Amino acid sequence: xxxxxxxxxxYVDAIIEGARTILLEQDNAFIAGEDVxxxxxxxxxxxxxxxxFGPERVVDTPISEEGIVGLGVGAAATGLRPVIDIMFMDxxxxxxxxxxxxxxxMRYMFGGSAKLPVTVVTMSGGxxxxxxxxxxxxxxxxxxxxxxxxxxPSTPYDAKGLLIAASRDDNPVFTVMNKMSLANRGAVPEESxxxxxxxxxxxREGEDLTIITYSRMVxxxxxxxxxxxxxxxxxxxxxxxxxQPMDTDTVIESVAKTHRAVVVHEAVRFGxxxxxxxxxxxxxxxxxxxxxxxxxxxxxxxxxxxxxLEQTYLPNADKIVAESRSLIGA
Amino acid sequence: MSxxxxxxLLDIHRRxxxxxxxxxxxxxxxxxxxxxxxxxxxxxxxxxxxxxMVHLSNEDxxxxxxRGHGHLIAKxxxxxxMFAELFGRATGYCRGKGGSMHISNMDLxxxxxxxxxxxxxxxxxxxxxxxxxxxxxxxxxTFFGDGASNEGSFHEAANMAxxxxxxxxxxxxxxxxxxxxxxxxxxxxxxxxxxxxxxxxPGVVVDGMxxxxxxxxxxxxxxxxxxxxxxxxxxxxxxxxxxxxxVRGMGLTYRTDEELAEWQKRDPIHLFEARxxxxxxxxxxxxxxxxEEVLAEVRAGIEFAExxxxxxxxxxxxxxxx
Amino acid sequence: MSSRGAVGFVANPASGKxxxxxxxxxxxxxxxxxxxxxxxxxIGLRAMSDAPIRYLADANRLVESALAELGFDGEAVDVxxxxxxxxxxxxxxxxxxxxxxxxxxxxGTNRAFAKGWLDAPLIPLSTGTNNAFPVMREAxxxxxxxxxxxxxxxxxxxxxxxxxxxxxxxxxxxPDLALIDAVLTQDRFVGARALDDPGKLVAAMLTRADPAxxxxxxxxxxxxxxxxxxxxxxxxxxxxxxxxxVVAALAPGRFESIGLGQTRTATLGEPMRLTGPGVLAFDxxxxxxxxxxxxxxxxxxRDGPWVVDVRxxxxxxxxxxxx
Numbered sequence: 016x017x018x019x020x021x022x023x024x025x026y027v028d029a030i031i032e033g034a035r036t037i038l039l040e041q042d043n044a045f046i047a048g049e050d051v052x053x054x055x056x057x058x059x060x061x062x063x064x065x066x067x068f069g070p071e072r073v074v075d076t077p078i079s080e081e082g083i084v085g086l087g088v089g090a091a092a093t094g095l096r097p098v099i100d101i102m103f104m105d106x107x108x109x110x111x112x113x114x115x116x117x118x119x120x121m122r123y124m125f126g127g128s129a130k131l132p133v134t135v136v137t138m139s140g141g142x143x144x145x146x147x148x149x150x151x152x153x154x155x156x157x158x159x160x161x162x163x164x165x166x167x168p169s170t171p172y173d174a175k176g177l178l179i180a181a182s183r184d185d186n187p188v189f190t191v192m193n194k195m196s197l198a199n200r201g202a203v204p205e206e207s208x209x210x211x212x213x214x215x216x217x218x219r220e221g222e223d224l225t226i227i228t229y230s231r232m233v234x235x236x237x238x239x240x241x242x243x244x245x246x247x248x249x250x251x252x253x254x255x256x257x258x259q260p261m262d263t264d265t266v267i268e269s270v271a272k273t274h275r276a277v278v279v280h281e282a283v284r285f286g287x288x289x290x291x292x293x294x295x296x297x298x299x300x301x302x303x304x305x306x307x308x309x310x311x312x313x314x315x316x317x318x319x320x321x322x323x324l325e326q327t328y329l330p331n332a333d334k335i336v337a338e339s340r341s342l343i344g345a
Numbered sequence: 346m347s348x349x350x351x352x353x354l355l356d357i358h359r360r361x362x363x364x365x366x367x368x369x370x371x372x373x374x375x376x377x378x379x380x381x382x383x384x385x386x387x388x389x390x391x392x393x394x395x396x397x398m399v400h401l402s403n404e405d406x407x408x409x410x411x412r413g414h415g416h417l418i419a420k421x422x423x424x425x426x427m428f429a430e431l432f433g434r435a436t437g438y439c440r441g442k443g444g445s446m447h448i449s450n451m452d453l454x455x456x457x458x459x460x461x462x463x464x465x466x467x468x469x470x471x472x473x474x475x476x477x478x479x480x481x482x483x484x485x486x487t488f489f490g491d492g493a494s495n496e497g498s499f500h501e502a503a504n505m506a507x508x509x510x511x512x513x514x515x516x517x518x519x520x521x522x523x524x525x526x527x528x529x530x531x532x533x534x535x536x537x538x539x540x541x542x543x544x545x546x547p548g549v550v551v552d553g554m555x556x557x558x559x560x561x562x563x564x565x566x567x568x569x570x571x572x573x574x575x576x577x578x579x580x581x582x583x584x585x586x587x588x589x590x591x592v593r594g595m596g597l598t599y600r601t602d603e604e605l606a607e608w609q610k611r612d613p614i615h616l617f618e619a620r621x622x623x624x625x626x627x628x629x630x631x632x633x634x635x636x637e638e639v640l641a642e643v644r645a646g647i648e649f650a651e652x653x654x655x656x657x658x659x660x661x662x663x664x665x666x667x
Numbered sequence: 668m669s670s671r672g673a674v675g676f677v678a679n680p681a682s683g684k685x686x687x688x689x690x691x692x693x694x695x696x697x698x699x700x701x702x703x704x705x706x707x708x709x710i711g712l713r714a715m716s717d718a719p720i721r722y723l724a725d726a727n728r729l730v731e732s733a734l735a736e737l738g739f740d741g742e743a744v745d746v747x748x749x750x751x752x753x754x755x756x757x758x759x760x761x762x763x764x765x766x767x768x769x770x771x772x773x774x775g776t777n778r779a780f781a782k783g784w785l786d787a788p789l790i791p792l793s794t795g796t797n798n799a800f801p802v803m804r805e806a807x808x809x810x811x812x813x814x815x816x817x818x819x820x821x822x823x824x825x826x827x828x829x830x831x832x833x834x835x836x837x838x839x840x841x842p843d844l845a846l847i848d849a850v851l852t853q854d855r856f857v858g859a860r861a862l863d864d865p866g867k868l869v870a871a872m873l874t875r876a877d878p879a880x881x882x883x884x885x886x887x888x889x890x891x892x893x894x895x896x897x898x899x900x901x902x903x904x905x906x907x908x909x910x911x912x913v914v915a916a917l918a919p920g921r922f923e924s925i926g927l928g929q930t931r932t933a934t935l936g937e938p939m940r941l942t943g944p945g946v947l948a949f950d951x952x953x954x955x956x957x958x959x960x961x962x963x964x965x966x967x968x969r970d971g972p973w974v975v976d977v978r979x980x981x982x983x984x985x986x987x988x989x990x
Contacts, residue, residue, distance in 0.1 A: 085498065092468070093472045093476070095475050123442055126440035128438075161665050534727075535728075536727070541695075547692065548688060557856035557857070623958060
C-alpha cells in the first residue's frame with residue numbers, strides 16, 4: 016500500500032471511525048458513557064454516532080463511573096459487547112472496584128465460565144493545563160491487574176486499529192487514548208482493520224540505543240532520535256502499542272542489537288511501567304547490556320496547573336535526548 | 346397477581362429446605378475445619394431467596410452477595426458441584442478458583458456471589474440492559490443488604506436502572522446488621538425502601554420471614570419489570586440465624602441471644618410448614634420426609650466433593666484470559 | 668406513669684410501604700415525612716398546651732427524633748416492641764386515660780390502636796394507603812387541637828363523633844375488630860397483606876360505603892352509599908360471575924369491575940356469620956386465617972373511638988378566647 020495515496024485523518028476522527036466501524040460490524044456492540052451521545056463526546060470522539068445509530072446503541076449516561084463500568088461488566092457477561100467511555104483516565108478512581116474486582120477477575124473467579132468482551136476507552140495525559148485531576152497517565156494501575164488488556168495508541172492509524180481489535184477481543188481491553196494527540200494527523204485506511212494487541216511497532220530503526228515508549232511519548236522520542244542523529248547517534252524507537260500483554264520479544268531483540276535502552280513514558284517514573292520493562296530487560300538480556308537501563312518519566316509530583324510548571328513536569332524530546340546522551344556517554 | 350398452585354407452594358418450601366440443609370451442613374463442615382476460607386451462611390433468610398427465585402427462569406439473571414449460597418441454591422444450583430467448590434475441588438462450579446465468595450453458575454443465570462459489598466447492583470443493571478437491548482422480557486434481580494445500601498455503587502445503579510427503565514429488581518435483604526454493626530449505627534433510616542422514591546422507583550417493605558409475603562411482592566415487582574415499567578426496590582426484613590461469618594463466628598457480643606431467639610420464633614421454614622399443613626398442602630410427615638430426602642442429597646454432595654480431585658496446579662493460569 | 672391528662676402520639680413506620688406502591692402506584696410516605704409531621708404536630712401542641720407527651724417508641728424513632736430535634740420532653744410508654752401492629756395495640760392500653768391521642772398511619776394503624784383502647788379520643792392523621800378512617804390534614808393545627816382539647820377540658824361530645832366498629836368473633840380464637848370493613852376472601856395466605864385480588868372476595872361488612880373513598884368502602888359506595896353517621900351497616904356478598912357489577916376503586920390508582928351477590932343495609936348489632944376456609948381482611952389488609960368450617964361473625968356497633976374534629980375544637984377555643 017502506497018502511503019502517499021492514503022487518506023489522512025486526525026487522531027480524534029480515527030477514534031470516531033473506529034467506534035463507527037464497531038457499531039456497524041457488531042450488532043451486540045453499544046457505546047455508553049458521559050456525554051457520548053448528544054454531545055458527541057467531550058473530546059468529539061463520538062461525533063455523529065448518536066444520529067446514525069440511535070440512543071439504544073449510543074447511550075448517554077449519568078455521571079456515575081462505577082455504574083457505567085458495572086453496566087459494561089453486566090452487559091458483557093450476558094452477551095453484549097460494550098464500549099465504555101471513561102472520559103478522563105483520572106476518573107478511574109470512581110470505578111476501580113468494578114474494574115479491578117469485577118471486570119478483571121470475573122472470568123477467573125468463575126472458573127472460565129464467563130466472558131467479558133468489554134472495551135473501555137479513556138483519555139490520558141497532560142499538556143492542556145487541566146491540572147492534577149484531569150491529566151494523569153495511570154496505565155500502570157491497569158497493567159498490574161491480571162485479566163485486563165491495555166493498549167495505548169500513538170497515531171491515528173493505531174487509534175482506529177487498536178480500538179477495533181479491542182472490541183473484537185473476548186477480554187476486557189482498555190484503550191488508553193491521549194488528549195494531546197487528538198489533532199495529530201496521519202494515514203488511516205477507510206476500511207476496517209485491526210492493529211493486533213500484543214505486538215509492538217518498531218517505528219525507527221537504529222543501532223546505538225533503543226528507546227522503548229508508547230502513546231504521546233512516541234512522537235517526542237522520534238523528535239529526540241532526529242536530534243541524536245545530528246550527533247551521529249542512531250536510536251531505534253519502539254512503540255509498544257500494547258502494554259498488557261507486552262511484546263517483550265521485540266524489546267529484547269532490539270536491545271540485543273543496540274545494547275543500550277531507555278524507557279520513556281509520561282507517567283510518573285516511580286512505580287511506572289518503565290521499572291517493569293527495565294527489570295525484564297535485565298532479566299532476559301543482562302549480558303547484552305553495555306549500560307544500565309535508564310528511564311524517563313514524570314517527577315514524583317501531581318501534574319501542576321500553571322503552564323510553566325506543567326512544561327517543566329512533562330517529559331519531552333529534550334529530556335529524552337539528555338538521558339540518551341548520558342546513557343551513551345556522549 | 347398470580348395465585349400460587351400447590352406445586353408452586355411445595356417448590357418454594359423445597360427451595361427453603363434445600364438452602365437450610367445445605368447451609369447447616371456447610372457450617373458444620375467449616376467448623377470441623379473441612380472447608381477452608383470464610384463462609385457467610387444464609388440460614389434464617391431462606392424465604393427471601395425462595396420467594397423471589399420461584400418466579401425466575403435460567404434466562405433471568407441475578408447478582409448475589411458474599412452470603413450467596415442461598416441465592417445459587419434457590420436458582421437451581423446442584424449440591425455436588427457447590428460443595429466441590431466450597432472444598433476447593435476441580436469439580437466445583439468454579440473449578441476451585443472462586444470458593445464460597447465467588448460461587449456462580451452462568452448457565453443458571455447466576456452472576457456470582459460477590460466478595461465486594463455493593464458490587465452487584467451495577468452488574469445487574471448491565472444484565473438488565475442486555476435483556477432490554479435484545480428486546481426480551483427477562484429481568485435481573487440484585488440481592489444486597491442494608492449495609493450495601495450505603496455503598497455508592499447501589500445509588501449509581503438505582504439511578505441508572507430508573508433512568509433507563511430497566512427490568513431490575515433491587516432486593517434488599519435487611520438483616521439488621523452490616524457485618525457486626527447494627528443498622529441504627531450505620532444509617533439514619535430504618536426502611537431502606539424509603540430510598541426508592543429518591544430514584545424514581547417504587548419501594549416496598551415486606552416481612553422477609555414470610556415466604557408468601559416475599560412471593561407476592563416479588564411477583565408484582567417482576568411483573569412490572571417484565572412489562573417494561575422499570576425497576577422496584579423490594580426490602581425484605583429478615584435476620585441471619587448464624588453469625589456474620591461461619592456459625593458461631595468470632596463470638597462477638599454485638600447482638601443478644603434474646604434477639605436471636607425472638608427472630609427464631611418466626612423461623613421462615615417453620616412458619617411456612619405450619620401454614621402448608623393447615624391448608625392440607627403438606628402434612629407434617631411429608632415435610633419430615635422432604636427434610637430427610639434433602640439431607641441425603643446434601644450428604645451425597647459432600648461425599649462427591651470429598652472424593653473429587655483437587656485442581657491440577659497446572660491450571661493455575663487457566664482462564665485469566667479468554 | 669399514668670397517661671391521664673397527657674397527649675399520646677403513635678406514628679406507624681410501616682404505613683404506606685406495602686406492595687400497592689408497585690401494583691397501583693399508591694402514595695409513598697417515607698419516614699422522614701412522618702417525623703416531620705410529628706414535629707409540626709408537637710409545635711402546634713406546645714403552642715397551645717403544656718400537657719405531658721406520651722408516645723410509642725417505634726423502631727424508626729419517629730416521635731423520639733421529633734422530640735429530640737425540638738428539645739421537648741416526652742415519655743415513651745413502657746411496652747415491649749417488636750415492630751409489629753401489636754406494639755400499637757399495647758401502646759393504646761398504656762395510653763388509656765390520655766386526653767387526646769394523635770395517630771399517624773392508615774386505617775390499619777387506627778384499627779390496631781382501637782384494639783387496645785376502643786373508645787380513645789383520636790386525632791387520626793393519614794399517612795397510609797387506602798385511608799378511610801384518618802384524614803389528610805396539616806399536623807400543625809391538629810397538634811394545636813390536641814393541646815386545646817386537653818388543656819381546656821373541652822367535652823368530647825361537643826367536638827368529636829363516636830365511630831362505628833365491626834366486632835369480629837372468631838370461633839376458638841381471640842376476637843378482632845375493623846373500623847371500616849371486614850372481608851372474607853378465598854385467599855390462602857396473609858402474604859403481602861394488601862387486599863389485592865377482587866376475584867377472591869366472598870363477603871364483607873362495611874361501616875361506611877363511600878364512592879369517594881378507596882378500597883372496600885368504594886365498592887360498597889358504588890353499590891349502596893352509607894355514611895359513617897348513619898346508624899346502620901352495609902353487608903355485601905360477592906359473585907365473580909354475577910351480571911350485577913360495580914366499577915370501584917379497589918386500591919389507589921386502580922379501578923376494578925366487581926361482581927356483586929347480595930347488598931343489604933343492616934341495623935347495628937345485626938350479625939353476619941361466615942365460615943372458612945379463607946382469609947379475613949380488615950380495613951384493606953389480610954390479617955387472619957380461617958380454617959375450613961371455622962366460623963367468624965361480624966357485628967357493627969357504634970362503640971368505637973371518639974374521632975376529634977380539629978376544626979370544631981379550634982373554632983370553639985377561639986369563641987371562648989385565645990390561649
